[in-house]
Amino acid sequence: QQQVKQSPQSLIVQKGGISIINCAYENTAFDYFPWYQQFPGKGPALLIAIRPDVSEKKEGRFTISFNKSAKQFSLHIMDSQPGDSATYFCAASQRIGGSYIPTFGRGTSLIVHP
Amino acid sequence: KAGVTQTPRYLIKTRGQQVTLSCSPISGHRSVSWYQQTPGQGLQFLFEYFSETQRNKGNFPGRFSGRQFSNSRSEMNVSTLELGDSALYLCASSSDPGTAGEQYFGPGTRLTVT
Numbered sequence: 001q002q003q004v005k006q007s008p009q010s011l012i013v014q015k016g017g018i019s020i021i022n023c024a025y026e027n028t029a030f031d032y033f034p035w036y037q038q039f040p041g042k043g044p045a046l047l048i049a050i051r052p053d054v055s056e057k058k059e060g061r062f063t064i065s066f067n068k069s070a071k072q073f074s075l076h077i078m079d080s081q082p083g084d085s086a087t088y089f090c091a092a093s094q095r096i097g098g099s100y101i102p103t104f105g106r107g108t109s110l111i112v113h114p
Numbered sequence: 115k116a117g118v119t120q121t122p123r124y125l126i127k128t129r130g131q132q133v134t135l136s137c138s139p140i141s142g143h144r145s146v147s148w149y150q151q152t153p154g155q156g157l158q159f160l161f162e163y164f165s166e167t168q169r170n171k172g173n174f175p176g177r178f179s180g181r182q183f184s185n186s187r188s189e190m191n192v193s194t195l196e197l198g199d200s201a202l203y204l205c206a207s208s209s210d211p212g213t214a215g216e217q218y219f220g221p222g223t224r225l226t227v228t
């Protein structure tokens with residue numbers, strides 16, 4: 001059972017365009033929703049994250065929109081740049097045994113054409 | 115501050131063999147988590163260690179095991195390797211696993227089982 005569903009699997013946008021990646025979850029025990037960016041040969045790196053008591057969070061060109069009632073959240077990358085080309089993972093975390101344990105989406109491969 | 119280091123970076127093993135992977139966390143971090151990343155299943159949580167104790171374990175068979183040493187370095191072991199164990203194994207460290215978002219990934223060990 002896939003607890004966090006991510007779409008699309010791949011995304012191609014032109015430089016300057018908006019990239020949108022969507023995720024949906026089922027477990028209401030999740031209370032922290034991070035997005036990770038992964039470049040080839042590197043481990044994932046935390047990009048931006050949100051708590052369910054906030055509907056939107058913006059950091060530079062990256063914005064998370066969160067819909068608690070629909071159990072959905074999305075990442076918007078404004079003014080997409082070729083350097084943003086990477087794989088993006090959403091995650092939903094819950095605290096288990098004193099630690100936050102993430103459940104990841106399957107990932108979205110983003111290509112930004114110059 | 116040095117990041118999370120993992121050794122070796124690449125490994126080729128034969129089915130039936132066993133393998134040990136190593137992770138050195140960021141200095142001062144006491145929590146180490148391990149993840150398996152495959153194209154088919156994405157990023158999946160294996161286990162988490164904090165102060166030499168396994169606090170959480172994912173849904174993997176007993177062939178997957180790990181340990182943490184007093185200096186917070188961690189190893190994971192996979193016995194009786196199967197072809198399906200081919201994956202990128204990622205280690206992440208945290209200073210306070212009870213704080214959401216406090217997780218830094220290493221570059222991973224690419225394991226190929228033939």
